[in-house]
Amino acid sequence: MTVAAGSLVVENLHVQFDGFVAVDDVSFDAHPGEVRFLIGPNGAGKTTCIDAITGLSKGTGSVKLGDQELLGRSTQKIVQLGVGRTFQTASVFEQLSVLQNLDIAAGLRRSSWSLLRARRGVDPAIEVALEESGLTRERDTPAGVLSHGQKQWLEIAMMLVQDPRALLLDEPVAGMSQDERTATGELLHRIAQRRVVLVVEHDMDFMRRFATRVTVLHQGKLLSEGTVAQVQADPSVQAVYLGTAGAATTTGMLVVADSAGIAADAATTHGKQA
Numbered sequence: 001m002t003v004a005a006g007s008l009v010v011e012n013l014h015v016q017f018d019g020f021v022a023v024d025d026v027s028f029d030a031h032p033g034e035v036r037f038l039i040g041p042n043g044a045g046k047t048t049c050i051d052a053i054t055g056l057s058k059g060t061g062s063v064k065l066g067d068q069e070l071l072g073r074s075t076q077k078i079v080q081l082g083v084g085r086t087f088q089t090a091s092v093f094e095q096l097s098v099l100q101n102l103d104i105a106a107g108l109r110r111s112s113w114s115l116l117r118a119r120r121g122v123d124p125a126i127e128v129a130l131e132e133s134g135l136t137r138e139r140d141t142p143a144g145v146l147s148h149g150q151k152q153w154l155e156i157a158m159m160l161v162q163d164p165r166a167l168l169l170d171e172p173v174a175g176m177s178q179d180e181r182t183a184t185g186e187l188l189h190r191i192a193q194r195r196v197v198l199v200v201e202h203d204m205d206f207m208r209r210f211a212t213r214v215t216v217l218h219q220g221k222l223l224s225e226g227t228v229a230q231v232q233a234d235p236s237v238q239a240v241y242l243g244t245a246g247a248a249t250t251t252g253m254l255v256v257a258d259s260a261g262i263a264a265d266a267a268t269t270h271g272k273q274a
């Protein structure tokens with residue numbers, strides 16, 4: 001298979017827990033320049049896929065970032081190879097300022113005293129991450145008083161200072177206001193310009209607005225793949241969503257796609273086809 005440099009390529013991924021197959025022969029890829037969504041009903045295997053990619057769960061098959069195989073590597077090594085991940089609950093140091101959180105993430109070897117004293121200069125990578133995440137004005141704000149959305153952006157910024165090649169985000173907009181969702185979608189598209197961005201999400205409205213391509217999992221298997229419009233038109237996807245108790249998301253899923261927005265623009269810009 002010929003793959004663009006820097007792409008994430010998952011082939012025949014299989015994960016099981018005590019004989020229970022959570023991810024069954026799943027293959028998909030994600031490229032820099034697109035915001036790839038991984039969706040599916042509860043228990044579909046989405047988080048387990050991300051766990052396997054990041055080394056938290058053991059899987060078989062192959063997961064490559066560029067030419068580097070990730071399966072079988074430690075979580076630490078996978079981070080070093082350029083894979084960053086967020087969880088649904090942001091893990092930031094609440095007592096420390098935004099800047100201090102970013103300092104720590106950047107791995108700068110400063111003493112705690114130097115962290116607390118007035119700063120003379122800021123690492124350029126931190127300036128870029130502040131700018132990219134929209135947190136420049138909050139740089140001296142304690143993380144604990146940030147809004148829920150801003151905490152998520154700080155966690156993303158903490159990954160950005162490490163200049164990852166791939167970012168995996170687990171339900172990044174859960175609990176966010178509508179404005180925060182929009183800002184997060186725009187942030188993901190900025191980040192994705194030169195990185196792989198893979199988003200696990202239940203929020204179908206967010207997915208419709210910001211997904212460049214979508215992979216649908218069901219009961220551990222790959223069910224469908226394509227643009228938002230293609231996936232929504234897929235009868236097997238409709239059957240699965242209509243058949244679940246998640247009627248609220250089902251309704252959202254089946255609303256005719258308004259895929260002419262940012263996601264479609266991005267797909268055109270980056271020449272990606274489903």
Ligand SMILES: Nc1ncnc2c1ncn2[C@@H]1O[C@H](COP(=O)(O)OP(=O)(O)OP(=O)(O)O)[C@@H](O)[C@H]1O
Pocket residue numbers: 017020022040041042043044045046047048049
């Ligand atoms: N550590 C584990 N041990 C046993 N079973 C697990 C483990 N982790 C996940 N599973 C099972 O694997 C299946 C897939 O779970 P997973 O969390 O990946 O689904 P998901 O698509 O992310 O669901 P949700 O949207 O509800 O978070 C579920 O049936 C779950 O119970």
